[in-house]
Amino acid sequence: MADERHPEGNGGSGDGGGGRQHIVVTYPGYHRAWATWIERRLESHGHRVTLQRWDPSREQPLDEALDDLLLATGQVLLVLSDWFFQLGPRREGEWNTVLRGFVADNAERFAAVNLTNRPLLPATAVLEPVDLWGVSEPEAERRLLSRLALTPASPPRELPYAPGSRYPSDPVEVWGEVPRRNRQFTGRDELLNQLQQRLTDAGQGASACTLVGMSGIGKTQIAAEYAHRFSPDYDVVWWINSDQRNTQRDRFGELAVELGLTDSSEPGERIRSVREALRRGEPYGRWLLVFDGWEETEEAAQYIPQGGTGHVLITSRNRSWRGLTDLVDVSGFRRAESVGYLLRRAPHVSADEADQVALEFNDVPLQMAQAAAWLGESGMEAGEYLRMVRQGGFTEAVDRSVFTDYPESSFTSWSILINKLRQTEPRTVELLTLCSAFAPGRIPIGLVRGLPAEALPENLRWITSDRPAWARALDSLVNYSVLSRDSRGGSHGAGEESGPQQESVHMHRVVHGIVGELTASDDREVYREVVRGLLAEADPGNPEDSRTWPRYAELLPHLGSSGSLSSTAPRTQSLLLNCLRYCHNGGEFRVGAELAEQIRERWSELLPADSGPMLSLATLQGNILRAAGRFREAHELDSARLERLRSAAATDEEQLMTATSCLASDQRFLGQWAEALQMQREVVSTALRLLGPDEWTTLLAHHNLGVGLRLLGRYTEAYEVDLDTLRRRETLLRNRHPDTLSSANACARDLRLMGRYQDALSRQELCVRRHIQVLGPQHPKTLWARHNLLLCERRAGTARQDAGVVLAGLLEQQEKIYGRAHYSTLSLITDYGNQLRRAGDLARARELIDEAENSWRRLLGQAHPVPTAMQTNAGLVLQAEGDRDGALNMFEQALVGTRVLLGDEHPTTLGCALNAACGRNFIGRLDEALELSKETLGRARQVMGEDHPLTLSCQVALAADLRAVREHTEAGKQEEDALQRLTRSLGAQHPHTLSARQRVRPYWDFEPYLG
Structure with missing residues (x-):
């Protein structure tokens, strides 16, 4: 019967009894994943499918837009949800009229599936939508075929893999805390489809796009919507907040555990293992990494896999990503998108009024969200709202110089909102003011609920006791688009359940700046004091333990905005020092050096130079500067401290010993090796007298004494000291402790330099195995041990055939941890260049040796033994190239220089x-x-x-x-x-x-x- 009424090719649907049918699947961009799945399933049963993304303009009559769909042959399948009926947007009355009229008259041409458990318009009954919400894939497929009166093929045809083939209700294998899907997300369909096409079409290893645009333009929202909308294309979707380097590093490294790659807590190893696994496509080949707010391009190679079949999406304000990735410019809403967004959130506003509001705010999405939230929540007439915004009657004194991209009326709009909340929801303003005492971005606001009530001012004690009021205040701020809920529970242990104290929110930097100005008079210092207290309360207290590093990474951004840097509270000062220890232990040298300098500027005005906190700060700052290769700055700092201590009337001997040890370390790096050895002997003598031979500080002093002897070429003496230290550490700390491993590495190096090559090799082989077992294969200390092993193998006459390949790999890993100009990287570059020279690759050898020599000279200066002796390596390359005169010149310069500097x-x-x-x-x-x-x-x-x-x-x-x-x-x-x-x-x-x-x-x- 159906075939006779509507034969295929004449606008009919067919009876599905075995003939090949044509179905037009019509969907909003929001449901692209479902439309793709429907297409795949119907094609597997032998039918032809056309996908039609449907978002007719508001100006086009709805019945006319639907009639256009009937121009195609076959049945029209509408993919419905409550979202679908907001297309345009259009009033419910218009939809009901068309459904009861035009659609009912053509009911045999239309069918529908329903993807929501929320009520649809009553008139949708004419479409007889079949419910696919919350059912399994086989059941969804059965219902789909039944609704279209199609007989299942037996068996269905196997289709080749295509993106989006997974059933949309099935979860992604690894889902990495992507922000919750924004139910108010509007438009951007063209941009999202363009983005998907660019990523899909990019060549292998180049599938990276960066969304660039000013703050508040919607980059993060677009990236989040992309992750949700195209999630069936991927097995892994991992979101990485990148506005802070340490947060980015920790978040990226957490993916290693999710992928089952390593249980190491060392960040460098985790990062490398993740990048390599993604490059290989093991265990998953379809992955999406989203780096949100990544402004610096220098470390791109450390994170972005150079190959593989996955995709990388970056949001940034920095256009320097061009050349490294494909650039996609993000501008404001199109006017139709702005109007549609406003009409959905504020149904009482007319289209013309929505157009005026959009014009007032230049179609900037962040401001459109705030305006729509205000109009929708308050019910205010758009004309009245625009009048107040334009008159500026509610505007307070705000420094707008830092927000030059935003129209004047934006500030008035926010002022209106905050004044209204002050009158109707004072607790919401209190919570908002507390949030503004944090830094913008992710705010661990739940920490405040862990404070005792007596630690809070009277007006905030409701936070710990009145959970419903807390929930209402948060909901209100979210509803008004001031905050968004963060998808992440917080940095708590694996065995700790997420709860109120792990609650977090996100405040956009522009919103934070405006709100901060508008609430500046609301007892701001009281709120900052609360934040300082909760940050100190959240201090894990053990920055040497890498398991605590995610928590420190979470606290670090809020130190400045909370006023912690100027606090005299002992617990807050202890937190600051622990954050510096975290930066040193975790390799965050640049962040640590900046933080240390900021702390010094504040504390110098508050504390005596010889106070305990200032002395601890000097030690930590010097350690960080030294580890970063900033030796002269460290030396200047440590020299001044030691001079102050020596000239003081009464000095703590332990403090004097610590300062002396730091200065000796600086001198070793600066080439003042004889002076350093003398000072280190003083340190050892004092440590033995004050602390005894087996205390940790004494053993460290002995270890550094061995370093000093080795630098002076006194290898036998160094070995005796190192061997004694090793034995003591093995007894006290056991042989798997990192300090014990350092001593074992030192002994092997001594033996090699003493000419006992086989003994050195035997020790170093065991040392490397233990480094890998304890610290992991990519830990910086493990890389150094592996480097030393290659040198032992070469000296012992058992050099590997692939020594150059191994050195190149070590160099790549080391560079990603410390950068190209770090002293440990330069050591590898030098030895790799020497290896290439021996292997006959003279061009590359000369390039590396020249690079290393110049870099050493920039780092250490002209009158230093290392760059001076590097000239002999340069001479060996010239000699191998046949330039004997040039080689002799380099040899003679090296000899003269080392005689002067070393004797x-x-x-x-x-x-x-x-x-x-x-x-x-x-x-x-x-x-x-x-x-x-x-x-x-x-x-x-x-x-x-x-x-x-x-x-x-x-x-x-x-x-x-x-x-x-x-x-x-x-x-x-x-x-x-x-x-x-x-x-x-x-x-x-x-x-x-x-x-x-x-x-x-x-x-x-x-x-x-x-x-």
Whole structure:
């Protein structure tokens, strides 16, 4: 019967009894995922589907817009929800009239599915919508086919994978705290579809887009809507708040646990493992990362996977993302979107009035949300509202200079709202003023409920006792679009349930600025004091434990806005110092250095320079500056502190010891190695007297003493100190403690420098295994241990074939943790360059060695042993390239410089002399070469011992210089003795022994080390 009435190709639907039918699926952009799923299921049963996103303009009559849909052949399936009937937007009366008239007259052409459990318009009964809300996928498919009178195919056709094929009601495998879906989200369909197309069409490894635009333009809302709307395209959707670097780092790293990659708490390892897993597409290949509020582009490579089949979406005000990602400009609403948004939230407003409001606020989404919320909640007539806004009668004194992108009327609008709340909901204003005492962005407002009532001023005690009033005040602020609820419960432990104290909200930075100005007179300092108290109460108290770092990352942004930096309360000062310890332990050196300087500026006006907090601040600030490679600043700070302590009438010996230790560390980095060793001996002596041999501080002092001895080339003494420290730490801390691992690493390095290559290798292999077990493979200390292992393998003659590849990998990981110019990264660059030179890749080797030498010089200055000795590495590259004159020039400069800075007998000077003698020989200055070789061998035997590999290299070089001047008998004696010693100490097959037997001239390459 149906076929006879409506044969396919003549506007009919077909009977579904086996013929291939055509269905037009009509949907609002909000339900794109459902429309795609319906399309896929119908196609699997052999039918042809056309998707039609339907958002007719308000000016087009509704029956005309629906009649346009009937121009296509087949049945029209409407994807309905309460949202659908706000399209346009249109009044309920218009919809009911059309449904009862035009749609009823063409009922056989229309069908519908319902996606909501909320009531639809009564007249939708004519569409006989089938309910798909809250049912399983098989049941939804059965109901869909039944409503369209289609017979299921047996079996359904298997379709190739396409984005959006997952059943929309099925949850994403990993869903990472995307903001709640905004039920008031309006328009932006073209932009969202463009965004999806750009991400999908991008080449592998380049699927990244950045939404750029001014504050308040709606970038975050668009990103959130994209994540919800296109979630069936992905297995992983992970939201990362990126306005604070430490928050971004911690949030990104948390994905490692969700993906089952690692249980390590070390941020660098987590970040690397996540990035690598996403790049490989394991365990999930379809992923979406959203970085919200990411302004700095420098660390993009650390987070964005370079490959894979996933997508990256960034929101930012910074246009510098161009070139790194695809840029999508976000402007204000189109006027139709502004009007539609206002009409939905304030139904009593006419379309013309909505147009005037939109014009008044330049279609800026943030301001449109506030205006719509006010009109919708208050019921005020739009004309009256516009009159008040334009007259500015409610405007208070506000500094608008920082909000130049917003029209004057925006401030009046907010003033109207706050004055109304003062009159009708005073507790809501109290809560709002409290929120404005935090920093903008994510506000852990629930922390206030953990304070005892007596810790709050009288007007805020209701917060802890009256839960309904708390809920009403929060709801009111959310309804008025002042705040949005944060999807995240807070930084609490895995075993701790989320509750009121983990509640958090989000306040846009522009809203925060305006509200802060408008509430500035409302006893602001009282509210800031409350925030200071709750921040101090929330201090985990153990910044050395990486499990507490997410909490510190959460508290850190609010220190300035709450006035904590100027507080004299001991608990608040303790919080500030713990935040600095967190920055140091967590590698947040830039943030830590800025925070420390801000604290110093405030405390210098409040506290004596020799007070306990100021002394602790000096220690922490120096540690952070030193770890960041800002050695001179640290030295200046620590020198001034030590001078003050020494000149004081009464000084705490422990404080003096700490200050001395810090200054000794600065001196080691600055190349003042002899002075540093002397000061470190003072520290050890004081620690032994005050604290005893087994106390943590004493053991640290001994460890640093070993560093100082090693820098001066006194390797045997360093080993004795390090070995004693290692034994004590193994007894007191056990062998898996990070401090014990540091001592084990130091002992292996000593052994290698002493020429005991096999012993060093054996120790370092075990050391690396324990580093990986305890700290994880990507921890900075583990990277250093692996670096040291490669050097041990090379010296022991068991160098890996892929040593260059391993060094390149270590360099990449190190750079992502500390950056390219950090001293630990420069050490790797140097050793990687030396390795490439040995492998014959001279162009790349020269590039890296030159980069390292210049960077060392910028970091440490001209008169420092490290950049001075780096010239010998540069000379080795030139020599390998055939530039013997250039090589000798570099060798001689290195030798002169190290003699001045380190003395004639330092191992580094001896190595530079070995290379300089070679350079002289190669250009025919044979007598000078012989003289230098004799002198160097004598000093090496005295300093290093007769069987040390460096000494034996000097002996082999001397034999070569003797042969060059035809002293063959003496040359033979020296060569034979050296070979016997090499065979006895290193083995007959060691590369040094084989090279000596083949009369290959030995060389020495410099390995920079700062402790």
